[in-house]
Amino acid sequence: MAVVEREKLLEVKNLKKHFNVGKNAVLKAVDNVSFDIYKGETLGLVGESGCGKSTTGRTIIRLYEATGGNVTFEGEDVHGKKSRKELKSFNRRMQMIFQDPYASLNPRMTIKDIIAEGIDIHGLAKNDKERMERVYELLETVGLNRAHASRYPHEFSGGQRQRIGIARALAVDPDFIIADEPISALDVSIQAQVVNLMMKLQKERGLTYLFIAHDLSMVKHISDRVGVMYLGNIVELAASDELYEEPLHPYTQALLSAIPVPDPEMERSRERIILEGDLPSPISPPSGCRFRTRCPHAMDVCASKDPKWMEAREGHWVACHLYDNELNTENKQQ
Amino acid sequence: MMKKILELNNVNVSFHTFAGEVKAVRGVNLHLEKGESLAIVGESGSGKSVTSKSIMRLLPEKTSEIKEGEILFEGRDLTKLSNREMEKIRGSEISMIFQDPMTSLNPTMTVGKQIMEGLRKHQNLSKNEAKERAINLLKLVGIPNPELRINEYPHQFSGGMRQRVVIAIALACNPKVLIADEPTTALDVTIQAQILDLMRDLQQKTGTAIILITHDLGVVANLSQRVAVMYGGTIVETGTTDEVFYNPKHPYTWGLLSSMPKLNSAEKELMAIPGTPPNLLNPPKGCPFAARCPYAMQVCVDHMPDVTDVTSTHKTACWLLDERAPQVEPPEAALVGGAR
Numbered sequence: 001m002a003v004v005e006r007e008k009l010l011e012v013k014n015l016k017k018h019f020n021v022g023k024n025a026v027l028k029a030v031d032n033v034s035f036d037i038y039k040g041e042t043l044g045l046v047g048e049s050g051c052g053k054s055t056t057g058r059t060i061i062r063l064y065e066a067t068g069g070n071v072t073f074e075g076e077d078v079h080g081k082k083s084r085k086e087l088k089s090f091n092r093r094m095q096m097i098f099q100d101p102y103a104s105l106n107p108r109m110t111i112k113d114i115i116a117e118g119i120d121i122h123g124l125a126k127n128d129k130e131r132m133e134r135v136y137e138l139l140e141t142v143g144l145n146r147a148h149a150s151r152y153p154h155e156f157s158g159g160q161r162q163r164i165g166i167a168r169a170l171a172v173d174p175d176f177i178i179a180d181e182p183i184s185a186l187d188v189s190i191q192a193q194v195v196n197l198m199m200k201l202q203k204e205r206g207l208t209y210l211f212i213a214h215d216l217s218m219v220k221h222i223s224d225r226v227g228v229m230y231l232g233n234i235v236e237l238a239a240s241d242e243l244y245e246e247p248l249h250p251y252t253q254a255l256l257s258a259i260p261v262p263d264p265e266m267e268r269s270r271e272r273i274i275l276e277g278d279l280p281s282p283i284s285p286p287s288g289c290r291f292r293t294r295c296p297h298a299m300d301v302c303a304s305k306d307p308k309w310m311e312a313r314e315g316h317w318v319a320c321h322l323y324d325n326e327l328n329t330e331n332k333q334q
Numbered sequence: 335m336m337k338k339i340l341e342l343n344n345v346n347v348s349f350h351t352f353a354g355e356v357k358a359v360r361g362v363n364l365h366l367e368k369g370e371s372l373a374i375v376g377e378s379g380s381g382k383s384v385t386s387k388s389i390m391r392l393l394p395e396k397t398s399e400i401k402e403g404e405i406l407f408e409g410r411d412l413t414k415l416s417n418r419e420m421e422k423i424r425g426s427e428i429s430m431i432f433q434d435p436m437t438s439l440n441p442t443m444t445v446g447k448q449i450m451e452g453l454r455k456h457q458n459l460s461k462n463e464a465k466e467r468a469i470n471l472l473k474l475v476g477i478p479n480p481e482l483r484i485n486e487y488p489h490q491f492s493g494g495m496r497q498r499v500v501i502a503i504a505l506a507c508n509p510k511v512l513i514a515d516e517p518t519t520a521l522d523v524t525i526q527a528q529i530l531d532l533m534r535d536l537q538q539k540t541g542t543a544i545i546l547i548t549h550d551l552g553v554v555a556n557l558s559q560r561v562a563v564m565y566g567g568t569i570v571e572t573g574t575t576d577e578v579f580y581n582p583k584h585p586y587t588w589g590l591l592s593s594m595p596k597l598n599s600a601e602k603e604l605m606a607i608p609g610t611p612p613n614l615l616n617p618p619k620g621c622p623f624a625a626r627c628p629y630a631m632q633v634c635v636d637h638m639p640d641v642t643d644v645t646s647t648h649k650t651a652c653w654l655l656d657e658r659a660p661q662v663e664p665p666e667a668a669l670v671g672g673a674r
Contacts, residue, residue, distance in 0.1 A: 048522035048523065049522055160610075188590060189377060189590065190377075190606075191593070192593035192606035193606040193608070196603055214522065216523070217594065218595055220595065254524060258526065258527035260530070260552030260553050260555060261552050261596075262555050262579065262670060267555040267556045272527060275524045278495065
């Protein structure tokens with residue numbers, strides 16, 4: 001986790017993705033999100049359902065066209081007008097692992113064809129023999145064996161299917177993988193297997209991950225840095241240890257205190273911050289800070305002014321008026 | 335000694351499928367005391383939901399069968415009751431909360447009507463009495479403006495609010511036992527915290543005994559006094575929550591506890607349990623966990639282990655506890671924070 005001299009792989013700047021949802025209503029799923037991902041790191045993205053974390057992932061890889069802002073991958077703009085050929089070269093370097101291992105594999109294709117689809121499209125194998133060799137190699141890398149190659153997805157368990165999804169993503173030798181809730185559909189003991197596999201592959205191949213999940217303890221485990229999203233905004237971003245030890249944003253604090261820990265004594269003694277109410281509708285989000293309607297520390301200014309995205313400590317970014325020094329000195333003077 | 339309100343003795347449940355007989359629950363012994371909360375933990379396919387549905391007699395009659403054993407509710411064997419007798423118990427004496435609040439409510443009925451349904455049927459209340467009670471119930475589960483919201487439909491409620499409605503329906507007739515099948519799995523963490531808080535609060539107020547079915551050990555630690563760990567259709571370990579978390583004896587429990595990342599640990603690799611759960615179409619002859627257990631011996635494969643009493647409340651079915659077996663220490667990762 002060296003902070004110095006890291007090479008940026010991906011830069012996301014003021015990314016916006018709005019959906020038209022009938023009449024004049026606009027759902028701002030992602031609104032002004034900015035972050036960088038450095039080479040070889042894992043950036044975790046957490047938040048509750050509907051906060052825009054999956055949309056962020058999908059917009060980065062251009063499954064959705066961005067409404068505004070830009071995504072730069074190694075200095076090149078991902079969005080914008082592109083020839084087929086240019087798009088193809090991006091697609092080879094950025095891959096995605098999906099949440100539901102039951103829905104993301106075509107039930108009518110054999111495992112070898114699923115895995116080799118990318119190899120075929122990008123012409124990465126010269127002949128059939130080479131193609132099969134790569135498939136076998138990939139199967140072994142993810143802990144399956146050669147005999148599995150000619151089977152169909154329904155013959156596999158959830159954990160095994162997720163391994164196939166990982167093998168498919170690896171087939172084109174990408175630099176960057178977006179994993180959208182890759183473990184939430186799996187059982188606890190299987191989750192650990194998949195997470196261990198992902199970490200092993202990262203070490204061996206120098207992969208960079210964007211790991212999207214709602215399970216905060218798993219995210220902490222796998223990520224170097226973690227970003228917390230709420231209603232289309234990133235509210236806090238910091239190194240994972242720091243974020244979990246000293247969360248600054250009231251939402252992060254509540255989120256962390258809400259995770260039940262498998263320790264009865266701790267559960268009995270723990271003070272929990274229980275947020276009231278539900279997530280407001282992203283179609284008409286609250287003015288100013290979007291969290292203010294549920295925030296235990298909300299002030300008047302939170303309703304009128306958007307909080308600034310600022311570096312409260314080195315490498316620890318937060319968007320909250322509580323940490324705005326200018327504002328606080330103003331308050332003290334009054 | 336507290337009074338046992340529900341007792342399962344050697345319950346076996348099978349499903350008849352085209353592929354053959356699936357033995358989903360095999361010889362489960364459980365009891366529930368008045369006013370306590372018991373958690374059944376296990377992975378998908380471990381038989382935890384089937385166990386709870388067999389108590390409620392909600393399993394499909396055509397394809398499933400309670401092959402053996404008895405389920406005693408206040409001394410009456412539920413497996414022997416007629417459907418009509420069971421209807422009187424279901425929803426009034428024993429009620430259930432389901433996992434998915436989106437699908438367990440009727441989208442074409444107002445929320446109030448759904449709460450009143452059980453009240454009218456079981457308690458013979460008049461329409462006005464039932465309505466008043468429904469409003470009180472909504473208030474109890476923390477829904478603001480109950481007088482207005484009673485006339486709304488489920489789609490007008492958020493996920494967390496729907497789960498509150500489901501809880502209100504379950505509690506409508508003051509049941510003695512409440513079975514909660516993954517009540518918070520479909521909810522977000524902050525909403526989960528609200529619902530767990532509500533359930534704990536309601537249990538203290540109403541004294542209802544709760545069977546909580548979950549795969550989340552954090553939820554168990556939060557809500558339950560006792561735990562039963564299920565694997566491959568059998569109960570492998572049961573005890574008070576403290577006993578099972580701080581002094582686990584079964585290797586599967588060790589595996590479960592250590593495969594969860596701890597928020598306060600810097601450990602880089604998780605202890606995963608290798609392999610996958612057994613196929614219950616032909617369950618293994620011996621211990622169901624033997625194939626994935628790092629400590630398995632020949633005897634584990636050949637014979638089902640007996641239940642050993644660790645303490646009067648803590649029981650484990652594992653050959654390692656036999657006096658002839660080698661002494662094995664649980665892996666460090668399985669030791670929970672306050673372990674002694």
